[in-house]
Amino acid sequence: MRESSRVTWDLLRWWPAQAVVMASAFPVGLQLAALAGVACLAANGLGTGQSLGSQELMVLRKTNLTTLAVWGLWWPAMILTALVLGRVWCTVCPMELVNRVGDAMARRVGWPRARLGAFLRAGWAIILGYLALQLLVAGFSLHRVPHYTAIFLLVLLGAAFVTGLALRESRSFCRAFCPAGALLAVYGRYTPVQLEIRDRSVCERCLTRDCVSPRSRYRFDGRSCPSQLRPFDRKASDGCVLCFQCAKVCPHQNVGAGLVSPLAPIRRKGLLQPFEAAFVMIALGFVSHELVGEVAWFDRMFHAVPLALSKLMPAVGFDWSEGLWFLVLFPALVWSVIAAASNVAGHRAGAGSLLLAAATGAAPVVAVAHLAKAAAKVASWGGFLPLALRDPHGVATLQRLSSHATNSPASLVDFSMVGWVMLAILVATAWKARHWVRHVPGEHAVAARAGLAGTAVLFSAILAVWNWPVP
Numbered sequence: 001m002r003e004s005s006r007v008t009w010d011l012l013r014w015w016p017a018q019a020v021v022m023a024s025a026f027p028v029g030l031q032l033a034a035l036a037g038v039a040c041l042a043a044n045g046l047g048t049g050q051s052l053g054s055q056e057l058m059v060l061r062k063t064n065l066t067t068l069a070v071w072g073l074w075w076p077a078m079i080l081t082a083l084v085l086g087r088v089w090c091t092v093c094p095m096e097l098v099n100r101v102g103d104a105m106a107r108r109v110g111w112p113r114a115r116l117g118a119f120l121r122a123g124w125a126i127i128l129g130y131l132a133l134q135l136l137v138a139g140f141s142l143h144r145v146p147h148y149t150a151i152f153l154l155v156l157l158g159a160a161f162v163t164g165l166a167l168r169e170s171r172s173f174c175r176a177f178c179p180a181g182a183l184l185a186v187y188g189r190y191t192p193v194q195l196e197i198r199d200r201s202v203c204e205r206c207l208t209r210d211c212v213s214p215r216s217r218y219r220f221d222g223r224s225c226p227s228q229l230r231p232f233d234r235k236a237s238d239g240c241v242l243c244f245q246c247a248k249v250c251p252h253q254n255v256g257a258g259l260v261s262p263l264a265p266i267r268r269k270g271l272l273q274p275f276e277a278a279f280v281m282i283a284l285g286f287v288s289h290e291l292v293g294e295v296a297w298f299d300r301m302f303h304a305v306p307l308a309l310s311k312l313m314p315a316v317g318f319d320w321s322e323g324l325w326f327l328v329l330f331p332a333l334v335w336s337v338i339a340a341a342s343n344v345a346g347h348r349a350g351a352g353s354l355l356l357a358a359a360t361g362a363a364p365v366v367a368v369a370h371l372a373k374a375a376a377k378v379a380s381w382g383g384f385l386p387l388a389l390r391d392p393h394g395v396a397t398l399q400r401l402s403s404h405a406t407n408s409p410a411s412l413v414d415f416s417m418v419g420w421v422m423l424a425i426l427v428a429t430a431w432k433a434r435h436w437v438r439h440v441p442g443e444h445a446v447a448a449r450a451g452l453a454g455t456a457v458l459f460s461a462i463l464a465v466w467n468w469p470v471p
């Protein structure tokens with residue numbers, strides 16, 4: 001018996017979208033354009049900014065096209081699109097293309113290659129990469145020095161290529177190394193916009209199962225799932241990178257993309273995987289640090305601890321003490337409070353299960369708090385884009401701004417407006433997330449609720465301070 005389609009508003013039934021997605025140049029044409037963009041940004045950043053002081057770098061990061069585009073526009077856009085449209089960035093990501101080229105070359109040569117081990121398959125290298133990135137941001141101002149940002153882009157491209165050459169699994173970089181992998185997996189699970197099969201019974205009767213068949217795995221286009229997923233059995237944050245190959249290869253046109261019914265399995269938000277929970281736990285500290293940085297007195301208060309640490313350990317210095325504080329000590333403090341509240345409320349399973357459940361409950365709130373920072377950044381940096389397009393290196397613009405020959409561009413949106421809107425979205429998300437917590441198994445529900453409530457209180461309080469800054 002036919003069931004009604006799981007995809008209730010299906011983009012792939014609209015002929016212009018269908019024509020684009022089914023074209024053999026999709027998505028590789030977009031990936032090539034993105035690769036050219038990344039290469040131009042890297043070339044533009046190389047050799048700029050290493051010798052400047054911290055005050056000048058605070059301006060140069062916005063006037064240089066590389067740092068502006070990577071940290072002020074692309075990173076915030078990735079957070080927004082993940083929350084609204086899922087992993088749509090992955091559709092055009094040039095790293096996947098470069099990884100595929102490495103993989104194809106290695107298969108042609110036929111040299112022996114390693115397999116992803118259990119540690120890599122479980123996503124722990126992604127967490128180490130994300131941590132390393134945050135430490136480089138704290139310790140070396142990676143996000144402020146265009147030269148370092150350019151090297152970061154080149155290292156990503158190189159790593160994507162080398163992992164393709166060295167590892168047997170396709171999409172080895174996306175599956176085990178991409179530093180944005182955990183962020184995209186966690187933030188992309190809350191949107192109702194997903195890729196999903198239309199009719200389960202069609203897949204049950206399908207004899208060829210082309211979407212998982214090894215016969216077509218290495219075709220140029222219209223191949224079985226290169227991520228080795230089962231498109232007819234999708235689950236939240238299963239690693240789908242929205243390449244649409246399963247939609248192209250399905251002989252029954254049974255794969256859709258768009259608004260998915262709340263009853264579809266992809267909409268069930270069970271427990272996060274351990275590496276995703278670790279990401280949420282670290283991101284809580286990083287996002288708090290970023291949000292308090294928008295209000296000067298709050299920022300001074302938050303940084304009293306790393307300041308004291310740097311006085312106690314002068315050899316370590318303030319920047320690394322700051323990294324230790326917001327990536328390790330502050331999250332440890334908050335998660336300890338949440339764990340204690342879970343125990344008082346009746347959580348009886350072990351510490352690992354408690355943290356997994358608490359992070360699962362907290363994840364949507366952390367995601368929206370991260371979006372608040374992204375929105376504030378675009379609002380305050382976006383006005384620099386015309387200047388950066390006129391002077392991509394940004395050094396001449398920096399000099400004109402420093403000598404007051406040019407005025408600093410105004411914010412695109414009033415900061416207080418961003419604060420109010422994001423506070424409203426955060427409260428609405430926390431309210432909605434009460435239902436998502438019901439998807440976690442019963443013994444984890446208490447800790448999931450504690451994670452949700454604890455982070456909702458923390459980030460609502462921070463955003464409230466945005467709106468009532470005390471001078």
Ligand code: SF4
Nearest residue numbers: 203206209210211250
């Ligand atoms: S998605 Fe298409 S190819 Fe895959 S099992 Fe279903 S009907 Fe068959």
Ligand code: SF4
Nearest residue numbers: 225240241243244246
């Ligand atoms: S499930 Fe489909 S869209 Fe997702 S990675 Fe596999 S082939 Fe690509």
